[in-house]
Amino acid sequence: MSDYIVRATAAKGQIRAFAATTKNLVEKAREIHNTSPVATAALGRLLTAGAMMGIMMKNDGDLLTIQIRGDGPIQGLTVTADAKGRVKGYAFEPDVEIPANAQGKLDVAGALGNGILNVIRDTGMKEPYVGQTILVSGEIAEDLTYYFATSEQVPSSVGLGVLMNRENTVRQAGGFILQLMPDAGDEIIAELEERLKQVTSVTSVLDEGKTPEQLLEILLGDLNLEILDRIPAEFSCNCSKERVAKAVISIGKKEIAEMIAEDNPIEVNCHFCNSHYQFDVNELKEFLAAAR
CATH class of the missing domain: 3.90.1280.10 (HSP33 redox switch-like)
Structure with a gap:
């Protein structure tokens, strides 16, 4: 399956939604940077988020940069995306190796440690928009959920995942971003909260062979889900x-x-x-x- 992002709405416009499958672009990043498993997971999550957040921008020339700086051994991540699903990024220390977390999973939070999340939107104005928040967990999805709520005042739910094969190649990668619009009613909010409990792992859903559309169907299927478009996603650098x-x-x-x-x-x-x-x-x- 090629990488792509789905843009959708639900609940008669009260929710806007994005979902992506990004296995190929995360694997390409792993190959380019020779990242360790935990660095692949961290960078892959941020690349996936960057790709989805990039297509939220209005103009083709707009650029989004997400930077994380932490006191953990990976030190930080930088990802840049455009409005057409093209994304690139790197880890400051790509060969970090640390023990698994208490759940036996790759310890992204431990690799990043405590730190700061910056989101920079360059829309061609004299000064770019810069939003900054602290890392609340270091797991990236929760940190971006917090960023949307505090810096952009948009109640959101972000899910991100990277699943590795035993030989340390990327098995699955993807994510979703759900956002409540200002007119969202209490019933819709309550229903969405219940729905979110049904998806504990994005990569588990993708590993069952489900598509981003089907992931959104699980999350929003009873809320008049409407798929608006599908945008190809790729790891792409414009250097020359x-x-x-x-x-x-x-x-x-x-x-x-x-x-x-x-x-x-x-x-x-x-x-x-x-x-x-x-x-x-x-x-x-x-x-x-x-x-x-």
Whole structure:
């Protein structure tokens, strides 16, 4: 099954909903960054959330960045998504290995520790929107639920999961975001709370062969669920030698002159996709002429 996101409404517009299957893009991230199982789980959850939150944006040029910084051994995560289901990201310390938690599962909360969640929306305005909250659990889904409620004042429920195979490849990954609109009545809220109790694991539902549409059917089937559209999702980085060259030029004449003086080529690495770009001394001299 290809990765995709479903956008839907329920209860005559009182609930908006998103659900995604993201196994392939999380596996691609694992391969690119050679992440440990717990780092794959952490990064995979945030990539899934980022993909769904990205398509909430209105314009094709809008960009969403979610950053987590914690005092745990993984130190942090960064994910960037656009409005078309394209997402990329990395873990600060991708090879973290820690014991399982008390439930025998990958200890994402232990890997992240205590910290801060930042959500940055760049919509082309002079200043991007920045929302910040504390990590309430480190499990990411609960942290984003708290973020939506406190920073955006939108009561939400977020479910995220990554299931690993024994050989540490990704078996399943996906998630959902349900949000109550301002006109949601008490009966709808109570019904939704009962429904949410029926889904204790997103990856268990996906591992049964169910689709994102069927996941939403379990959650919202009796509430006039209406599927609006399906958006392909993928791990995609837009870096290129030209874009990296512009970044090198932007650091200024003094720094570029120092690189030239060392008389060696430089290599620049993209954090998001682990691509490497080399620039020789002649190229650096061209950058020096273009720099301010």
